[in-house]
Amino acid sequence: MAEPIIRAEGLGKMYMLGQAAQRERYTALRDVLGRSVRNVGRRALDIARGRAPPARPRAEPFWALKDVGFEIAEGEVVGVIGRNGAGKSTLLKILSRITEPSEGRVTIGGRVASLLEVGTGFHPELTGRENVFLNGSILGMSHGEIQRKFDEIVSFAGVERFIDTPVKRYSSGMQVRLAFSVAAHLEPEILVVDEVLAVGDAEFQKKCLGKMGEVSSREGRTVLFVSHQLGMVQRLCSRGIVLSHGRVDFDGPVSAAIERHMTAMAHRQTEDDERLLAALGGYEIAITRVETFSASGQAIDQLPWDQPFQVRVRLRVRGPVAGRLLGVAVDSHRGGRVTTWVTDLADVVAAGDEHAEVALEVAPGILAPGAYSLAVAVTEASLAVIHLRDGESPFAIVDTGSAMAAFTNVDYGVALIPGKWSPAASPVPSDPPAAAAE
């Protein structure tokens, strides 16, 4: 392979987490002055009393990135994944020169453009035309380049008619489309993309991905892509880098990287549960863990749409189970509750067991592919809540070839309800209720 376009060696980024820095996002001069006056006073007092002054409360270093090294060849599309706080954003910030590394170095052989947020620098008072130029220059396009692509950008966004209207009169969808469109027409050697594709409607997202793919293939653009949407990483990238606690945990083929990431996530859950148990001391009946299991009995959160799966709930029981209810509900990540299952607790937990695990088998093919989370509650018969955990165990139903597979990026709903099409036995006369026929 030729000379890498990006080479990172021993990269590290340190932040000081002082006692003050943790509480305050920024410092106020008044506080700094106040603090130092107080410290001097205290010190003087200590010395006067013949005591050694106490050591200063030292700010604590926190390494957001440590010893990160990798090489990326020209034309590679690399996904960077990791849980929140693993250092993904810090890495992208260093690569796009927003912040400098504390140690190590990066060598970059091309122009970097970062799409950290769509519409950065859009100004509501300016017209669409003015904003295209503003946003384009902010993203690193030259004036001539924007001029050349202007018509293309506007027609791609589909806002031709409103291009001389102030952006504040645009619908939010139009704003996002215009911003996306500017971004999609960037042509740097290296493109850094951070979650931007998470917004905007699915139709347009698809269009943008197509556009980026097309430009990439023609010009061999290198792309670094950070996202929590593993499906999208899988679809776009060939290689994955997993970051964990600021270090490179895995670097290799994208599917292996995603698997690695998910194992790490499952591991974390166990850690959390032990800490959680202590915190749940006060509950008579506490929900200690919620997980999804595949048909073959593996704890995974990517579930094929055509296989049954299980929701397993662990409980710590220190009170009577009789007359109490256990409910599990599925919430769509688009918002809204999809369905709820309720059972008498006494039916699934034997009286006297302190630790119990309850399984709920869910039939396949009904929950539509998409992202969901679970809400689990233990209640009295009156529905008074004993313990409720919301937003637990996020999982995805993965489309491996349903009838709707072609509509992956379209919001077609949360359920696949069997239906049967046929020509109607006695055709309706085409005349009066025309609206109904459409």
Add this chain to the structure above:
Amino acid sequence: MTAVPTETKAAIRAPAPARPPAHRRTLVLERGRADRRYWLDLWTYRELFAILAWRDVAVRYKQTVVGVAWAALRPFLTMVIMTVVFHVVAKVKAPPGAPYAILVFAGLLPWTLFSTILSEASGSLVANANLVGKVYFPRIIIPASTALVALVDFAVALAILVAMMVWYRFVPSWRLLLIPGFVVLGVLASLGPALFVTALNVKYRDFRYIIPFIIQFGLYLAPVGYSSSVIPAAWRFWYSLNPVVGVIDGFRWCVLGGSSPLYLPGFFGSLAVVALLLVLGVAYFRRTERTFADLI
């Protein structure tokens, strides 16, 4: 696992056409390294500088219907008040041959330029926090572009000065042609302190409360409502070290000509202070700008 639309993936992975790497520059990111190409970088980002300045001007004059009127009215009313207070009430005399109102206005113009740059620049980085935190460019562009906005206001106020000269039938001398030079000096004199204040304001957010106070105070410290010739000779040199004094004196000299002679030792002292503050301001800004994104 996931249904992969293979055509997209294949398209992205398709081999890159060979490209001559010659015209491509290699960038090394390292602690403290960004410095080397600082001024070159600034040049490559000149378009962004222009467009940010243009944005600020466009927004300023779009948002307020009376945008232009406001830029004209503010210095005009201040001039009226100062003339009344210093000349009519306190009986300060104007140098022979110069109407007091023009004396005041000729001082007020550079002062307004200075105070606008100082106050607009100080909050500019925080106001553009979303840009600073998300995109790279030499940060100095943002406070510097506020200077252009201040210059537009300045041009509007300059038109009033011309109108006043016509009103008073005051004929300026050839020195009026030197005004652009003093405008540049005024911008440089403002940028030094402005860069300091801008950088400090990122770190200490309550610093902005001090700015209006400094400006209010400075209005009386600087020879705006009076001519610096009223300062006792023994103090004149030290008084002139205030960088704003040099700019205002120079401006008056251009406008009023012989009736407001330039006090040369003080003027050069003032120039030296301007240069010193500018160098220190830029140096401090550059030293701190690398951490702006972490603070903002």
